[in-house]
């Protein structure tokens with residue numbers, strides 16, 4: 148469990164890798180004086196250090212070793228049951244004014260917040276080891292790459308950061324000794340893992356993050372949601388690029404033509420599955436490769452958008468992952484994987500709901516209790532996770548380390564919608580696409596605490612991750628569009644539409660290739676569409692549906708249908724959402740809504 152663990156004493160040359168940079172040394176000293184740890188452990192990211200930390204974690208029951216034959220070099224971690232997901236209600240953007248954080252963020256005054264956090268951190272690491280984790284986000288030779296240092300009192304965090312980032316020596320070298328160099332300061336302490344003392348605070352102006360009271364990945368791997376998205380989006384606007392909650396995939400046709408696509412779906416809506424898609428047999432010769440499964444940093448070059456994945460690993464949702472839903476993820480997590488909150492089988496393997504094969508007759512559930520198929524509780528927590536190096540992915544894109552990134556031909560927005568949203572449609576242009584992203588909605592999932600299955604607007608899947616005023620974020624998207632001479636085409640997809648009797652209409656997974664092919668063909672201008680009120684929609688004949696099983700022509704019509712009544716409600720809901728943002732929405736997007744409503748009025752066929 149994620150409870151405070153005693154200090155460790157590493158052998159010589161482990162934990163003594165101090166950087167040369169005086170600004171880092173001064174800051175670490177300041178945190179040391181405040182948190183009063185027993186000792187400081189400077190990480191270098193080496194294999195030797197990793198082995199040592201794993202051995203210590205096993206001794207202190209922070210990790211459980213899995214069966215070496217079934218899950219080589221893999222471990223299970225159980226978090227405190229009160230600490231299993233991101234806590235949006237305790238996540239703050241601490242800008243000098245509330246307006247800078249905007250209507251979608253919790254705001255807290257920086258001065259007061261620093262003092263409150265200092266109070267909580269005072270003496271918080273007494274008797275414990277304080278780790279200093281240097282890391283970079285982005286390929287080593289990218290101009291977008293950022294340096295971060297995370298101080299933490301959790302070995303689980305150090306081990307996870309080693310998977311999720313390029314950690315250690317590489318960051319120390321890149322930073323060098325310039326005291327004015329740009330780097331992110333991150334401080335994390337478990338405290339006593341008490342939800343009442345759990346705060347995830349971002350200070351964009353100071354490039355600083357302080358996270359206390361949690362051990363859950365999204366709250367504490369400060370490189371990911373905190374730096375790469377919240378602080379990242381703030382820096383991106385200032386510096387003229389985009390930091391987005393998007394997967395990046397490559398798709399190559401049998402003729403050898405390759406395109407890259409970025410897609411924004413809210414948390415736990417299938418980004419990892421889509422990024423690792425295996426085309427159905429009928430699509431022989433098509434290949435999908437993964438650049439990233441969660442975050443895209445994109446900059447403009449030659450009038451196009453070029454994307455890099457800042458991460459080095461995948462932190463994916465486990466339940467539902469199987470050889471049917473994502474064979475490449477199953478291969479990726481076969482080894483060197485850190486599991487959190489899945490079930491442990493009697494033979495030392497891991498299990499979760501939705502895994503291939505029959506459930507085990509007995510297991511230990513994610514809380515550490517006995518479990519059988521008759522148990523009422525789930526064996527794995529619905530937001531249980533794997534952290535696995537991206538190099539485990541058999542379909543890793545060869546350009547993943549390319550500093551200039553990959554050129555993006557299409558951007559896809561999508562969410563879980565039981566109704567209203569057709570399988571796929573294409574925006575008329577960038578501004579219309581920005582509107583589609585800005586009004587995107589999805590049913591909530593277990594990735595964040597709170598009710599599951601409620602529709603919420605989640606602009607560009609960035610609602611929990613935009614580190615500044617959402618109105619300015621929309622404006623930044625519109626401005627970016629003006630700077631692009633060769634912008635990506637923008638699409639919206641919905642794999643989750645249901646029939647009147649509540650069944651999913653679309654098989655999803657590999658069959659999403661059929662939609663992806665249409666998207667690529669649209670980019671190449673070689674396939675048709677019907678021009679509807681909401682955008683270009685494929686007609687049945689525009690999609691390759693050969694050998695598609697389980698979808699009748701009527702169901703297909705339903706999937707592609709634009710129901711005017713549902714859309715009247717949808718447009719009203721867009722208006723309500725914009726209104727709830729209190730006047731920050733750019734007029735161009737208000738106008739887009741009026742145009743959408745007008746198109747429905749002037750059209751008899753939607």
Ligand code: OXD
Nearest residue numbers: 233365414415441594
């Ligand atoms: C994630 C999330 O973990 O979006 O990627 O919550």
Ligand code: MN
Nearest residue numbers: 392414415441
């Ligand atoms: Mn995510």
